[in-house]
Amino acid sequence: MPTSTAARSALLLGGAALVCSLTSCKRTAKPSNPPAAEVSVISVQPRSVDVLATVPGRTVAYRVAEVRPQVSGVLLKRMFEEGTDVTEGQQLYQIDPAPYQAAYNKAKGTLLHDQAALVYARAHAARQGTLGEEGWVSKDGNDQATAAAGEAAGNVEMDQAALNDASINLTYTKVLSPIAGRIGRSAVTEGALVTANQSQALATVMQLDPIYVDVTQSSADLLPMRRRLQSKNLNAGGNDAPSVDLTLEDGRRYGRQGKLAFSEVSVDPSTGTMTLRAVFPNPDHLLLPGMYVHATIQEGTDQNAYLVPQNAVGRNVHADPLVLVVNERDVVEERMVELDGTRGESWVVTKGITPGDRIITEGIQRVSPGAHVHPTHVTPQPHT
Numbered sequence: 001m002p003t004s005t006a007a008r009s010a011l012l013l014g015g016a017a018l019v020c021s022l023t024s025c026k027r028t029a030k031p032s033n034p035p036a037a038e039v040s041v042i043s044v045q046p047r048s049v050d051v052l053a054t055v056p057g058r059t060v061a062y063r064v065a066e067v068r069p070q071v072s073g074v075l076l077k078r079m080f081e082e083g084t085d086v087t088e089g090q091q092l093y094q095i096d097p098a099p100y101q102a103a104y105n106k107a108k109g110t111l112l113h114d115q116a117a118l119v120y121a122r123a124h125a126a127r128q129g130t131l132g133e134e135g136w137v138s139k140d141g142n143d144q145a146t147a148a149a150g151e152a153a154g155n156v157e158m159d160q161a162a163l164n165d166a167s168i169n170l171t172y173t174k175v176l177s178p179i180a181g182r183i184g185r186s187a188v189t190e191g192a193l194v195t196a197n198q199s200q201a202l203a204t205v206m207q208l209d210p211i212y213v214d215v216t217q218s219s220a221d222l223l224p225m226r227r228r229l230q231s232k233n234l235n236a237g238g239n240d241a242p243s244v245d246l247t248l249e250d251g252r253r254y255g256r257q258g259k260l261a262f263s264e265v266s267v268d269p270s271t272g273t274m275t276l277r278a279v280f281p282n283p284d285h286l287l288l289p290g291m292y293v294h295a296t297i298q299e300g301t302d303q304n305a306y307l308v309p310q311n312a313v314g315r316n317v318h319a320d321p322l323v324l325v326v327n328e329r330d331v332v333e334e335r336m337v338e339l340d341g342t343r344g345e346s347w348v349v350t351k352g353i354t355p356g357d358r359i360i361t362e363g364i365q366r367v368s369p370g371a372h373v374h375p376t377h378v379t380p381q382p383h384t
Helices: 002-028 098-134 139-172 219-231
Strands: 037-043 047-067 073-078 091-095 174-176 181-183 203-218 243-247 258-263 273-280 292-309 321-326 332-336 338-343 346-351 358-362 373-377
Touching: 047 181, 047 273, 047 338, 098 139, 139 174, 203 219, 203 292, 243 273, 273 292, 292 338, 358 373
Parallel strands: 037 373
Antiparallel strands: 037 358, 047 203, 047 292, 073 091, 091 174, 181 203, 203 273, 243 258, 243 292, 258 273, 292 346, 321 332, 321 358, 338 346
C-alpha cells in the first residue's frame, strides 16, 4: 500500500509538470506572420502631357458701338428690327431733315450769290489794273478793286465751308450703323426729340463674331505660365499663340478653339491679378457678351510627366500629396509627389516617382509603409 501511494503521487507530480511544461510552451510560442495583403498596382512610365491652366472668365463683345445722334431733331422713323444683324453703314433711324435741308439750300444760295460777286470783283480789278497802267485811275483805286476781289474770294470760301457743314448735318439726319453686328433694343420711338451727342444711346450694336473671353489670373500663377510660354516661344496674338478651350456654364465644351490674344501690361494692386484675353470664332452666336465660362489655356507640353489615377493619390496630415509604391521586394513605400492639375480622372505628377514604379491603386486602406503585399498588375483606363 505505501508503495502504491508513492507511485500515484509520482504520477500526479509528473502529470502536473507535463501540463505546466505544455502551458509554458504555449505561452512562449511566437505568432505566425499575417498573410500579405492583396493590392492592385499600375506600372507608370513618363509621357508627354499638355500643361494646362483653367481659369474663370467672361465673354466680351469684339466691338461695341453705342449709336447716338449727331444732330438734334424729331425722330421720324426706326429702320431696323431689334435683335437682328445689321451691316456697317446701314440706316437705323431717320431724323426730320426739313430744317437741315433748308439750311443747306440757304448755304447753297449764298454761295452762288457770292460766286457771282467774285466774278464781277475779279473783272473789275482787272479793268482797274489795265487803266492804272495807262494812268487813267489812281493807284489807290486800283488797290481798292484788288482788295474787293480778294474779299469776294474769301466770302466764297466761307460760303463753301458753310455749305459743307450744312451738307454734313443733312447727312447726319440719317443715323447709320458704324459697325456690323447684332443690334439690341431701341431706347427711343418715333416722335422722340433727340439731341446731338446726348448721353443716352439710341441703340447698341455689338460684333459677336469673333468674340473675346477675358480671364483673370493671379500674378503668382502668371509668372510660371509666362516662363513656360517663353520657353516654347509662344506669344499672345501671334500665329503660334497658345490655344484656349472653353467650358460653358452648363458644363459642356465649346466646340471651337480660340487663341490667347492679349495680356494686360500691369498687375492690379488691389487684387494682385492680371487680365488675359482670348479670341474665339463665334459664327453661330452661341456665345453672348457677359456669359460666365471656364477657359483652359494650353501653356506648353511637359515631356516627362506621369498620369496617376486620382484614387491612388492620398494626403498626409499636412495635406501634402503622396502615393504608395511597391518596391522590388513587394514592400510598401511612401513617396511624396508634386501635382500639376488633372487630366480626366488622373492627376498629373511631375516629381516624386520614377519610370517603372508600381503604384497602388486598390487596397490602399489595408496597407501601410513597410508592409509586405501581394501586388496584382492592372491596366489603367485611357486618359481623356
